[in-house]
Amino acid sequence: MPVLLIFVDGLGIGTRGRHNPLDLLGEAAAPLAVFEDEEPPLPFGGLLARTDARLGVEGRPQSASGQTTILTGVNVPARLGYHKQGFPNEQMREVLREHSLFLKLKDLGPGPDVFANAYHPQFFAKRPRWVAATTVAVEAAGLPFRTFEDLKEGRAVFHDFTNRVLVEFGVDVPERTPEEAAAVLANLANTHCFTLYEHFIADRAGHEQDEGAALDILGELARFVRAVLSLVDLARTTVLLTSDHGNVEDLSTRNHTLNPVPTLAWGRNKETAARRVRTLADITPTILEILKEEDATK
Numbered sequence: 001m002p003v004l005l006i007f008v009d010g011l012g013i014g015t016r017g018r019h020n021p022l023d024l025l026g027e028a029a030a031p032l033a034v035f036e037d038e039e040p041p042l043p044f045g046g047l048l049a050r051t052d053a054r055l056g057v058e059g060r061p062q063s064a065s066g067q068t069t070i071l072t073g074v075n076v077p078a079r080l081g082y083h084k085q086g087f088p089n090e091q092m093r094e095v096l097r098e099h100s101l102f103l104k105l106k107d108l109g110p111g112p113d114v115f116a117n118a119y120h121p122q123f124f125a126k127r128p129r130w131v132a133a134t135t136v137a138v139e140a141a142g143l144p145f146r147t148f149e150d151l152k153e154g155r156a157v158f159h160d161f162t163n164r165v166l167v168e169f170g171v172d173v174p175e176r177t178p179e180e181a182a183a184v185l186a187n188l189a190n191t192h193c194f195t196l197y198e199h200f201i202a203d204r205a206g207h208e209q210d211e212g213a214a215l216d217i218l219g220e221l222a223r224f225v226r227a228v229l230s231l232v233d234l235a236r237t238t239v240l241l242t243s244d245h246g247n248v249e250d251l252s253t254r255n256h257t258l259n260p261v262p263t264l265a266w267g268r269n270k271e272t273a274a275r276r277v278r279t280l281a282d283i284t285p286t287i288l289e290i291l292k293e294e295d296a297t298k
Ligand SMILES: [Zn+2]
Pocket: 009, 010, 062, 063, 064, 203, 244, 245
């Protein structure tokens, strides 16, 4: 039975107020809006696990170390002694190559698994010097990347899912509504054992303290997630949404926050996720537990 993981960069559990675009959006931010000391009304019977992103290490949680932790189950800040921003360094790439979730899934068997994001042709032509944790995690399992051909044919989503970023640059791909993009991702989730989708532009809006952009991006992302949930077969599939650290929930600072992040769970094994996830290091073991249980009940 399938698992879909929606990874949203820079989405924390903050306080209500003018500084928090999730509060400003009101109901349009559901299910992304989770506030301190409040139980969120989650659509589609969702459950919340408040998730520690600080991982017992001083300093602000960062992308490279947080994402490597999510994608491996290894508490990378604790192991290496620091949080690291941006892209993983060699020490983190080593952890990813050895412990990647995609690698563990490959060993587990059923498959197929997919990273739903389409990669730019430039990536294949000349590999960038620095690549994201997801890229290394996918490569560790020898899984192919989705291309712009896949994107056009409805077999992949771009990171902004509407493709607007590409259309503005004159790339020949169709612009999609959040609902149309959700149909593509839901279809991938329904036909794969494990599906990962990564979204990171809300984090950028947080760093730029750009309220207009944050409202647009989060509003559309919330629509996209709701549409995915309406299209995925929740009797079969478990849908998880998590983040690597807080940021966009507090536009009064350009930095990441120290807030916990929401891990949201829907569908077949939502209770397992809600019970098991306490820190970012619990995401990979939880996904493996869900898929192992499913394997045993076949
Ligand atoms: Zn991040």
